[in-house]
Amino acid sequence: MTTPQTTERGRVRIYATGACDGFDKLRDSLAQHPEIELVGASPHVADGAAALAGGHLDAILHATRSASLPKDELAAIREHTRAPVLIVASSGSSRMLEEALDADVADVLLLPQLVENVVFAVRKATHTTRHAAAGGGGRHGKIATVFSPKGGTGKT
Secondary structure (H helix, E strand, O other): OOHHHHHHHOOEEEEEEEOOOOHHHHHHHHHHOOOEEEEEEEOOHHHHHHHHOOOOOOEEEEEEOOOOOOHHHHHHHHHHOOOOEEEEEOOOOHHHHHHHHHOOOOEEEEOOOOHHHHHHHHHHHHHHHHHHHHHOOOOOOOOOOOOOOOOOOOOO
16 A cells, blocks of 8 residues: 555554453554554553543454453443444454454454454444444444355255
């Protein structure tokens, strides 16, 4: 991506909370990325309450070592901001994915992950939020897409 395109689109302001294996390295890489402005980071949500409540963030990255969705931490984040939350985990499970769908989490990313993939997920989450806010009223649905192998092609 070239710098003029980045300047045209603007940088995405994110805040990072939590901890998991590989999150420090990802956070450092995101801080150097031209499309991301890492506003701050804290190991616990409570430590970042003032930054989260500022209303200036586009997205929150929350890291967890848990195999299930950290509902208490997610609730604490949502007390302070309406920005989309992306969960970054060092170990994943189908249970976490199901819980994330129910909790309206923007995305779940399993580390290790390419920095560009994380930037894309953050952009996607903020893009969706901006369009929903700009759209105003109306009914909005939620679509969940599941992909699987095709299977057989013969007749039964």
